[in-house]
Amino acid sequence: xxxxxxxxxxxxxxxxxxxxxxxxxxxxxxxxxxxxxxxxxxxxxxxxxxxxxxxxxxxxxxxxxxxxxxxxxxxxxxxxxxxxxxxxxxxxxxxxxxxxxxxxxxxxxxxxxxxxxxxxxxxxxxxxxxxxxxxxxxxxxxxxxxxxxxxxxxxxxxxxxxxxxxxxxxxxxxxxxxxxxxxxxxxxxxxxxxxxxxxxxxxxxxxxxxxxxxxxxxxxxxxxxxxxxxxxxxxxxxxxxxxxxxxxxxxxxxxxxxxxxxxxxxxxxxxxxxxxxxxxxxxxxxxxxxxxxxxxxxxxxxxxxxxxxxxxxxxxxxxxxxxxxxxxxxxxxxxxxxxxxxxxxxxxxxxxxxxxxxxxxxxxxxxxxxxxxxxxxxxxxxxxxxxxxxxxxxxxxxxxxxxxxxxxxxxxxxxxxxxxxxxxxxxxxxxxxxxxxxxxxxxxxxxxxxxxxxxxxxxxxxxxxxxxxxxxxxxxxxxxxxxxxxxxxxxxxxxxxxxxxxxxxxxxxxxxxxxxxxxxxxxxxxxxxxxxxxxxxxxxxxxxxxxxxxxxxxxxxxxxxxxxxxxxxxxxxxxxxxxxxxxxxxxxxxxxxxxxxx
Amino acid sequence: xxxxxxxxxxxxxxxxxxxxxxxxxxxxxxxxxxxxxxxxxxxxxxxxxxxxxxxxxxxxxxxxxxxxxxxxxxxxxxxxxxxxxxxxxxxxxxxxxxxxxxxxxxxxxxxxxxxxxxxxxxxxxxxxxxxxxxxxxxxxxxxxxxxxxxxxxxxxxxxxxxxxxxxxxxxxxxxxxxxxxxxxxxxxxxxxxxxxxxxxxxxxxxxxxxxxxxxxxxxxxxxxxxxxxxxxxxxxxxxxxxxxxxxxxxxxxxxxxxxxxxxxxxxxxxxxxxxxxxxxxxxxxxxxxxxxxxxxxxxxxxxxxxx
Numbered sequence: 044x045x046x047x048x049x050x051x052x053x054x055x056x057x058x059x060x061x062x063x064x065x066x067x068x069x070x071x072x073x074x075x076x077x078x079x080x081x082x083x084x085x086x087x088x089x090x091x092x093x094x095x096x097x098x099x100x101x102x103x104x105x106x107x108x109x110x111x112x113x114x115x116x117x118x119x120x121x122x123x124x125x126x127x128x129x130x131x132x133x134x135x136x137x138x139x140x141x142x143x144x145x146x147x148x149x150x151x152x153x154x155x156x157x158x159x160x161x162x163x164x165x166x167x168x169x170x171x172x173x174x175x176x177x178x179x180x181x182x183x184x185x186x187x188x189x190x191x192x193x194x195x196x197x198x199x200x201x202x203x204x205x206x207x208x209x210x211x212x213x214x215x216x217x218x219x220x221x222x223x224x225x226x227x228x229x230x231x232x233x234x235x236x237x238x239x240x241x242x243x244x245x246x247x248x249x250x251x252x253x254x255x256x257x258x259x260x261x262x263x264x265x266x267x268x269x270x271x272x273x274x275x276x277x278x279x280x281x282x283x284x285x286x287x288x289x290x291x292x293x294x295x296x297x298x299x300x301x302x303x304x305x306x307x308x309x310x311x312x313x314x315x316x317x318x319x320x321x322x323x324x325x326x327x328x329x330x331x332x333x334x335x336x337x338x339x340x341x342x343x344x345x346x347x348x349x350x351x352x353x354x355x356x357x358x359x360x361x362x363x364x365x366x367x368x369x370x371x372x373x374x375x376x377x378x379x380x381x382x383x384x385x386x387x388x389x390x391x392x393x394x395x396x397x398x399x400x401x402x403x404x405x406x407x408x409x410x411x412x413x414x415x416x417x418x419x420x421x422x423x424x425x426x427x428x429x430x431x432x433x434x435x436x437x438x439x440x441x442x443x444x445x446x447x448x449x450x451x452x453x454x455x456x457x458x459x460x461x462x463x464x465x466x467x468x469x470x471x472x473x474x475x476x477x478x479x480x481x482x483x484x485x486x487x488x489x490x491x492x493x494x495x496x497x498x499x500x501x502x503x504x505x506x507x508x509x510x511x512x513x514x515x516x517x518x519x520x521x522x523x524x525x526x527x528x529x530x531x532x533x534x535x536x537x538x539x540x541x542x543x544x545x546x547x548x549x550x551x552x553x554x555x556x557x558x559x560x561x562x563x564x565x566x567x568x569x570x571x572x573x574x575x576x577x578x579x580x581x582x583x584x585x586x587x588x589x590x591x592x593x594x595x596x597x598x599x600x601x602x603x604x605x606x607x608x609x610x611x612x613x614x615x616x617x618x619x620x621x622x623x624x625x626x627x628x629x630x631x632x633x634x635x636x637x638x639x640x641x
Numbered sequence: 642x643x644x645x646x647x648x649x650x651x652x653x654x655x656x657x658x659x660x661x662x663x664x665x666x667x668x669x670x671x672x673x674x675x676x677x678x679x680x681x682x683x684x685x686x687x688x689x690x691x692x693x694x695x696x697x698x699x700x701x702x703x704x705x706x707x708x709x710x711x712x713x714x715x716x717x718x719x720x721x722x723x724x725x726x727x728x729x730x731x732x733x734x735x736x737x738x739x740x741x742x743x744x745x746x747x748x749x750x751x752x753x754x755x756x757x758x759x760x761x762x763x764x765x766x767x768x769x770x771x772x773x774x775x776x777x778x779x780x781x782x783x784x785x786x787x788x789x790x791x792x793x794x795x796x797x798x799x800x801x802x803x804x805x806x807x808x809x810x811x812x813x814x815x816x817x818x819x820x821x822x823x824x825x826x827x828x829x830x831x832x833x834x835x836x837x838x839x840x841x842x843x844x845x846x847x848x849x850x851x852x853x854x855x856x857x858x859x860x861x862x863x864x865x866x867x868x869x870x871x872x873x874x875x876x877x878x879x880x881x882x883x884x885x886x887x888x889x890x891x892x893x894x895x896x897x898x899x900x901x902x903x904x905x906x907x908x909x910x911x912x913x914x915x916x917x918x919x920x921x922x923x924x925x926x927x928x929x930x931x932x933x934x935x936x937x938x939x940x941x942x943x944x945x946x947x948x
Contacts, residue, residue: 072879072892078743078841079871079906080884083891086898086905094897 051117058113061105065098101633108626115619120227132607133614134174136228138217139164141198142210143182145576146237148203149338151257157203159599160233163253165195166603167231175607176228178220180213182206183551184521186220205340205553206520207573210234211242214250214591221248231606233599235259238582239575243590250594253602254581261289263333264341264577265296269317270329273515274349276377276506279321284310284331287341287577297332300348324352326564328555341577346569347555349515354505355381358389364492365389365484368501377502387505392418396476398504400483401449408449420474421457425450428481431465433491440500444490445470448481462508478508514558514566519573523547527566532559659753659761659933698722732775732833733792735824736763738806739838741783741815742885747929748870755866758929759837760806762864765937766835767802771795778827779805782820783812791827814886815842821850824859831858835940839866840913841886852920862923864940865913869928872906874899 046052077083120133141164147157164179168191171177179187179194182204187197210232217230229249234240236254269283282298292311299305300322310316320329326347333342356378360366369389372378386394392414401424402411412423428450433443440463451469462478463471470481482488484497491497518524526533528544534557535550542548550556550570558566584596597605698711701721709723744756753761763779770777771794778792779802790805817838824834834854840847840863854861876895883890895902910926917924927936 072881074881074883074890076746076885077871077882078746078839078868078885080882080887080889080891081841082871082905082909083874083882083893083898083902084889085909086901087891087893089905090898090901098897 046117046119048116048118051113054113054116055110058106058109060109061102065102097633101630104626104630104633108623108630111619111623111626115616115623119615119619132170132172133616134172134176134226135607136176136178136221136224136226137167137171137607138178138180138220138228138230139167139194140180140210140213140217140230140232140234141201142208142213142232142234142236142240143201143203144208144237144240145203145205145340145572146235146240146338146579148340149235149260149262149579151255151260151337155203156235156255157201159255160235160253161198161201163233163599163602164198167233167606168195168198170603170606176224176226178217180216180220182208182521184213184216186216203340204520204551205572206551207576208234208240209242210236210240211244211590214244214246218244218246218248229607231602233602235579236581236587237576237578238580238586239578241582241587241590246591246593250591251597251602251605252587252591252594253597253599256598259579259581260337262338262341262577262579263288263290263294263336264338264572264574265331265333265344266574266577267571268329268331268344268346270346270348271317272507274351274507275322276351276353277321277324278376279319279350280348281317281319282329282331283317285574286311286333287574289579295334297330299330299332301327322350324350326350326557326567338577338579341572341574344571345554346571347557347567349567351506353378355379355383355386355394356389356505357382357386357391357394359391362390362484364486364497365501368492368498371498372502372505378505396478398478398480400480403483415477415479418477420477420479421454422469422472422474422477422479423452423454424479425452428465428468431468433470433489434464434467440491440494440496443494443496445482446488446490448488451479451481473508478504514568516566516568518550518568518570520550520552520570523549524568526558526568529560529565530558531561533557533568534559534564659758659929659931697725699725732770732773733778733828733830734770734775734833734835735778735780735792735827736767736802737780737782737817737820737824737834737836737838738763738809739783739815739817739842740781740787740809741812741839741841743815743841744839744866745811746868746885748868752868753929755839755868755929756809756811759864759866760809762927762933762936762940763835763837764799764803764806765933766940768799769937769941771799775833777802780820780823780827781805781809782817782823784814784816785812786820786823787812789823789827792832817842817847818850821847821854824854825857828859832860834859834861835864836861837864837866839871844913844916848916848920851917851922855920855922860923861917861921862940863913863917863925864936865910865924865926867926867928869930872903872928874902 118133141160143157143160147155147160149156168177171191173190175191177189177191177194179197181187181201183206187194214230214232221228221230229251230246231251231253233253236252264287266285266287269285271280271282273280284296284298286294286296288294293309294311295307295309297305297307298318298320300320303320303322306318306320308316308318327350328345329348330343330345335342353376356369357380358366358369369378369380373380384394388394388397390400391397392399399411399415402408408424415423426449427447429447431445431448433440433445435441435443445465448465448470451472458469460473461469461471462473465481468481472479484492486492491500514527514530516524524547526542526544526546526548530542530544533540533542533548535552535554539559548556548568550568553570553572556568556570557564558568582590587596588594595605698714699722701710701723705723711722711724714720714722738759740756744759745754747754767777767779774794776792776794777798779788779790780786781788788805788809790802793801815838817836821834821836828834836851851861851863874895879892879894881890881892914924914926925939927939
């Protein structure tokens with residue numbers, strides 16, 4: 044037996060009051076001279092036994108009355124008694140965790156798992172009383188407190204989300220709620236009980252898990268897309284699709300760029316089965332799709348990719364090595380020669396972006412630094428430094444020897460924008476629309492022009508780096524994703540949400556989330572679903588008991604009948620109050636019997 | 642108008658509250674008033690009261706009332722004779738009064754104690770008897786016989802009786818048998834015995850003595866005095882009740898016992914009444930809040946019947 048308010052049990056000392064009063068009242072009665080004592084004596088001899096019995100009975104009844112009252116006030120509960128016999132359960136705290144993760148959208152016999160979970164949850168809530176404290180916890184991790192009816196409406200509005208639920212985390216959250224609760228309570232978890240979602244949690248609160256009893260269906264899902272480096276040029280790019288599959292068969296899938304022609308392939312999900320797609324310049328939505336199965340939510344995935352036309356570049360023909368490489372890129376269609384305002388100027392200021400090299404003549408250094416200052420750059424060229432090795436993880440520039448370079452000096456403590464270094468010293472920096480090299484690209488300064496990676500290096504420099512970096516981020520629903528400093532808003536379909544650059548953004552759904560800087564799109568967060576949600580295999584009860592010792596299991600349809608029982612028990616206040624009423628009646632009867640004689 | 646105190650001339654004192662009468666004056670004055678009221682009431686009653694059967698003549702003496710002069714005999718014999726009647730010559734009454742400690746108790750300050758009530762009742766009864774020219778005597782007793790006043794028929798004898806009653810002090814225990822047996826020596830012929838007590842005594846012994854008196858031809862009237870508080874136990878809290886005569890005590894809650902106690906008292910009264918009736922003894926229960934007139938009437942009716 045337990046008590047919801049055990050401190051009230053201190054009131055049991057009041058049960059001694061009748062006995063104390065009895066003893067106290069007998070201690071020193073006043074003496075009255077009364078001639079007819081012989082009549083009293085006759086009366087007492089005749090009725091003493093009966094009166095004593097009545098007095099002791101009255102004393103017993105009053106003591107029991109006080110004990111029953113105190114016990115009732117303490118809120119006794121008993122787990123061992125049947126609820127049907129004794130009525131409602133005791134007031135308790137119930138943490139109801141409903142798993143509306145992506146996998147809850149799986150269909151069995153034409154009915155989504157979520158519908159069964161919701162029906163079971165509402166049946167549990169229907170057994171709650173007004174005195175219960177109810178907390179609803181869903182995949183979005185919001186704590187919802189309220190009455191059963193209100194929570195029922197919330198359940199109606201919930202649908203399977205694209206989020207993953209870590210059941211261990213959810214149970215720990217439920218346990219934290221119970222630890223802060225005044226009333227005893229239990230946790231009820233209603234879930235499809237995916238093995239991938241079940242993580243260990245030390246739960247000491249009563250835990251009842253409701254799960255389906257049928258075998259989970261086989262499922263194939265898209266685990267993710269592998270897209271070649273962006274932005275894509277006019278020749279497009281490669282797309283690979285990764286699968287999560289319960290079968291080893293080759294699966295047909297379709298990839299499509301916007302409203303372009305769908306490309307269908309058969310694949311086992313290996314990246315090697317890539318598809319080349321092309322499209323017009325701009326932000327494009329890439330859609331990959333599998334054949335429909337019992338879980339539709341993981342059969343389609345969308346990501347945004349950036350396609351740009353070849354950049355327009357101008358260069359100085361006097362820079363022999365640079366000009367030669369540029370010609371190669373022009374011939375291959377990677378860049379075009381141009382003089383327009385959107386061009387990238389190699390070796391001179393002008394156009395949309397400029398790639399600047401240190402002057403070969405030291406006398407021009409001052410003029411160059413003044414120009415940099417005039418353009419608002421915080422970088423300046425410093426003195427010439429000796430030889431070194433280029434610090435780079437990129438294959439094309441790795442280990443390249445630098446014979447000499449001018450030290451790039453930041454005018455403040457901000458050293459962001461450093462792209463490559465030599466011996467820790469900046470060698471290539473980006474400052475807004477300027478790219479500053481520490482060495483000129485000829486053999487007297489560096490061996491880079493002699494290396495095989497020189498042309499790819501220049502290609503990457505012109506097609507991507509010089510045109511500004513594009514933020515292409517990935518995440519899952521519910522993840523905290525750090526947005527770029529310059530981002531001011533995130534657009535999800537037509538929904539625009541303001542964000543603070545450098546802050547966090549938590550996506551709630553899947554699909555491309557475009558990052559805006561003012562009116563310009565400066566990046567994208569491609570939000571997919573956690574591939575673990577596609578694995579519908581259910582954890583066995585034995586394995587789950589190892590993760591959550593003490594857990595009890597129930598079929599989803601039978602959870603309500605077992606709710607409010609374990610550890611909480613049946614509320615005994617009602618029966619005790621009935622007992623109090625009965626004892627009060629007996630007391631009144633005995634006392635009035637005494638009064639009738641008087 | 643403020644209500645004036647009752648006077649002997651305009652108020653039936655015999656019907657007033659005994660305690661009120663006691664406050665009007667001494668035993669003598671108040672008793673005369675009670676008797677006056679009682680006798681006036683009797684005259685208006687169709688029952689004239691006493692036997693008027695002629696018994697004998699005796700020589701006229703100074704002071705005899707002229708109405709009792711036998712005028713026919715005067716005419717024949719030229720001598721003055723007065724007529725004497727049966728009751729006036731034959732009835733001898735003995736008043737036996739219990740002055741034990743239990744009698745000196747009142748359940749309320751505003752009520753007379755049983756002793757005071759009995760004194761006034763017996764004084765009135767004696768006056769009535771003496772006015773009828775019945776020889777009246779008095780025995781006072783507690784655990785022994787304390788005083789014996791032999792019966793006399795003269796009216797001034799009332800003051801002697803009154804004096805004995807007034808001087809009666811509270812005794813200790815109660816033993817009625819010696820007093821009742823003492824009556825035998827005072828009443829040689831058949832007479833009337835009026836036994837006034839609260840009857841808190843050994844019933845069997847007392848009844849035995851009363852039966853003996855009855856056996857000797859005396860008429861016996863038992864006036865059982867009881868305070869109302871002795872009939873109905875009152876109070877709520879637990880109380881120790883102490884017997885003033887024996888010192889024995891009993892602790893109980895009146896609220897618990899009142900009902901059963903009342904039954905016991907009623908049973909005791911019934912037992913006395915039945916026991917007395919079965920032996921030709923008259924019995925009257927008189928509570929101390931009963932007006933003297935009513936009590937006196939009950940006593941006189943009984944005594945007249947017995948006579």
